[in-house]
Amino acid sequence: LARILGDCRSFRPEVSAAIEKEMRRIAEGTAQAYNVAAEVAYTREFVPLINDAALVDEALAAARTALADDAVRVATDDAVRIAAEPMTASEDFARFLDHVPGCFVFMGNGDTAPLHNPVYDFNDEALLQGTRFHAALVRRRLPAL
Incomplete structure (x- = not known):
């Protein structure tokens, strides 16, 4: 069992979505290469603060x-x-x-x-x-x- 924790911060929601997509792709590809399972729990605790x-x-x-x-x-x-x-x-x-x-x-x-x-x-x-x-x-x- 391996666990990696961290946070990602971005200035635009579409960047956050791209980061999540790539993290999932990398985790799934790495897991497949080693014949193991991967689970990605991606939450958005930090959202961009955009002033009017x-x-x-x-x-x-x-x-x-x-x-x-x-x-x-x-x-x-x-x-x-x-x-x-x-x-x-x-x-x-x-x-x-x-x-x-x-x-x-x-x-x-x-x-x-x-x-x-x-x-x-x-x-x-x-x-x-x-x-x-x-x-x-x-x-x-x-x-x-």
């Missing part, structure tokens, strides 16, 4: 009205990225975007270890910035009463 372009523009406009001028910028380092290259991080929010258009936003947290690191230290000051951003976004998206 119009909502990205809305989020950027809200951020620019609610935050300091230097808080929203295009950067080449890891601090802030706008229109960044695709990344293969996994995020459950992607499942919501399968059902309703949306936009995932990275909010800065200062100089600390990355999330899920045992020495990560949440910057409580970031709550104020996040609240300002979300309030500005609500003001832009909801009709005035």
